[in-house]
Amino acid sequence: MRGTRYTAEFKAEAIKQITERGHGVVEVSKRLGVSDKSLYAWLKQSQQDDLPNAKDLVALKLELQRMKAELKRTTKERDILKKAAGVLCQTVRLKYAFIDQHRQQFQLISMCRVLKVHRSGYYAWKLKPLSNRAIEDSALLIEIKRSYEDSYGIYGSPRIHYDLREAGIKCSENRVAKIMRNAKLKSIRGYRKPRYKSGIPSVASPNRLQQVFTVSQPDLAWVTDITYIRTYQGWLYLAVVIDLYSRSVVGWSMKSTMATEIVLDALTMAVWRRKPKQSVIIHSDQGSQFGSDDFVRWCKDNRLEPSMSRRGNCYDNAVAESFFSSLKKEHIKRKIYVSREEAKSEIFEYIEVFYNRKRRHSHLNQMSPMMFEKLQNGN
Incomplete structure (x- = not known):
């Protein structure tokens, strides 16, 4: 696992770019910066995992019969709906x-x-x-x-x-x-934030960042936060890790709950991708996920120095808040996704294909995060 560069979640979304969105392997390779050999290997493994066994074939046959009956009933209901x-x-x-x-x-x-x-x-x-x-x-x-x-x-x-x-x-x-x-007609003005049970905020770490959002080299300071996206299946939560040097999203994870696991998965992706050679400040708000024992131990094991915002001060984590604002204003635009999987695919494409590689950033003199890092490295 130590030598692995991409998480299973990243591989799954990369495969969807080929199987569901119709992009070629070479095109996806260029868009995501992944070798085409790796993509072919991931695609082959995914197809092998999807092969049904004998029991699955029986279950599929029964499911097909059920679906035919359901289709017949749905067709009748569709005809009624057209008339009604x-x-x-x-x-x-x-x-x-x-x-x-x-x-x-x-x-x-x-x-x-x-x-x-x-x-x-x-x-x-x-x-x-x-x-x-x-x-x-x-x-x-x-x-x-x-x-x-x-x-x-x-x-x-x-x-x-x-x-x-x-x-x-x-x-x-x-x-x-x-x-x-x-008639169930209500005024629509966006959607409300999900409600959480409030508890005593944990101050496990001092504010090491102090709103200094400009750093001199990569992997000196990261910021992380969690936001929510509305779907008809329920809330989808997105955790990101952003490098303050280039504003690049170096780690992310999307899940249906806000458990500490979503933050750890995002940090795991960031560590695997960047492989920092020195200790990194990881700044967050005072959410319970960032004050948990699992989070603190994980940071200690991976040479991350936790840093926390002051209570009720959103400006202490302004870079993460700004990214979420851009995502919702530029891409989501008050949209309610049909399913969590649809939301995951679109957000994956926004982060990996558009934001990191193409989106111009005012803080970077109108360059994308990846282009900024390449120029700074002399590539």
């Missing part, structure tokens, strides 16, 4: 009307499942006609949705109420709020 697109965000009564109109075309139980209504409610609706209030609310919802969509989802009930008044539609703000609540 206009009532998906409408009131329950309008959904019942849609069901009643399409009883000869689709099964009742399927339509109720897709539209998320109960059969008992449908039969009760058949016995009772629509109220005038319900009809008015349905018409009002169309105008509300038009105002909501025109604002790109930013407007809440107060501003939409102003739009309706200007259009000559008389109704109260409370009524608008109720209709929006029933």
Whole structure:
């Protein structure tokens, strides 16, 4: 393990550049600075690991049968959704009307499942006609949705109420709020930060950096921090290690939890990549991961000198905060990824292909981190 240069996580993301993103081996070799022989070896090993055995074939056959049945059911639901697109965000009564109109075309139980209504409610609706209030609310919802969509989802009930008044539609703000609540229309202004259980911050190390973010040579001082990225599978956490000399991301790790392991994996990548010949300052905030016994022991074993920011002072770790800000403003842009794997692949490409090798940095006289190091080394 001591001679290994790349972690398993790095290899897996590099292989995805070939198998999933369609890049050639030679192209990926140039983009990532990895020899094509290594890439072919990693690709071959990955393909061997994916070969199924006899038990897997039986399981695959059963899974195929299940998927066929699921596909048949999904196809029916898709056809229902195509027909019901206009009532998906409408009131329950309008959904019942849609069901009643399409009883000869689709099964009742399927339509109720897709539209998320109960059969008992449908039969009760058949016995009772629509109220005038319900009809008015349905018409009002169309105008509300038009105002909501025109604002790109930013407007809440107060501003939409102003739009309706200007259009000559008389109704109260409370009524608008109720209709929006029933239709699940909410003002969108980015996403909230994940909440953590706060504890007593640990000050395991002094602040050795003291906001001195310019160093004279590589691997004198690194900074590290953790951020979060939103996906529909849940939060994805990203830990990075940045060399203050060139602002290069020398280590990173992405996981679904914020355990100390994510920081240690990022540091392991940094140590394997850079192989520092002298002791390195590793600066962080006062997060529990950086004050744990595992972190302190790991740093001691690998000749790293821990340094911690002052409590509540984000400027002490401004370089890491600046990188996360650039990542989210330039690449993520309030996007919510479908899965953690999709987020990992895009962030991997941003760091390894764009940021380290191409992105111009104002601190480096508009050079990329890798180009800056090459020029300083005379290469």
